[in-house]
Amino acid sequence: MPKKNDKNSELQSILVELYELRMPGQLIGKEVIDSSARKIGIIRNIKLTFPPAKVLIIIKGLDIEIQLPIDSILTVGGVVQLKEAIKQAEELEIRDVARLRDEVAKEVASHLRI
Numbered sequence: 001m002p003k004k005n006d007k008n009s010e011l012q013s014i015l016v017e018l019y020e021l022r023m024p025g026q027l028i029g030k031e032v033i034d035s036s037a038r039k040i041g042i043i044r045n046i047k048l049t050f051p052p053a054k055v056l057i058i059i060k061g062l063d064i065e066i067q068l069p070i071d072s073i074l075t076v077g078g079v080v081q082l083k084e085a086i087k088q089a090e091e092l093e094i095r096d097v098a099r100l101r102d103e104v105a106k107e108v109a110s111h112l113r114i
Contacts, residue, residue: 018046023105031079031097032059040089041066042100043080044107060100061089 020028024042032041041061048055055070057080066086074081092100 013049013051016048018048019108019111021108023101023108027057027076027080029101029104030076031092032082033079034082034084034086034089035074036085038085038089039092039097040086041092042097042104044104046070059086059089060104062092062096064089 018028020026023029028043028045030043031039032043034040041059041064044058044060044065046055046057047067056067057070057073059066059068066089068082072082072084074083
């Protein structure tokens with residue numbers, strides 16, 4: 001087993017991206033509301049990395065993607081509510097949410113094609 005101080009050994013991480021086939025699903029595609037009650041995007045996907053184990057939600061907004069730890073979520077219902085305000089994201093309108101869902105659905109469909 002290589003020593004941690006060995007410069008030739010590198011820890012390799014595994015990255016997994018999770019999607020759902022329905023849009024919106026249980027989490028993917030749902031609207032995201034920050035703690036200031038601003039509609040900032042939709043859940044694009046969930047990323048798992050290990051080691052070390054990390055679970056991140058990827059929020060797709062207007063011209064921005066935000067990665068947050070899964071424990072940033074306050075509640076999940078009809079929408080996903082965050083514990084914090086996300087100042088760098090623009091507030092969305094309903095038509096923006098529909099467009100973002102279409103983009104994510106096309107992305108998921110492209111992964112399914114062989």
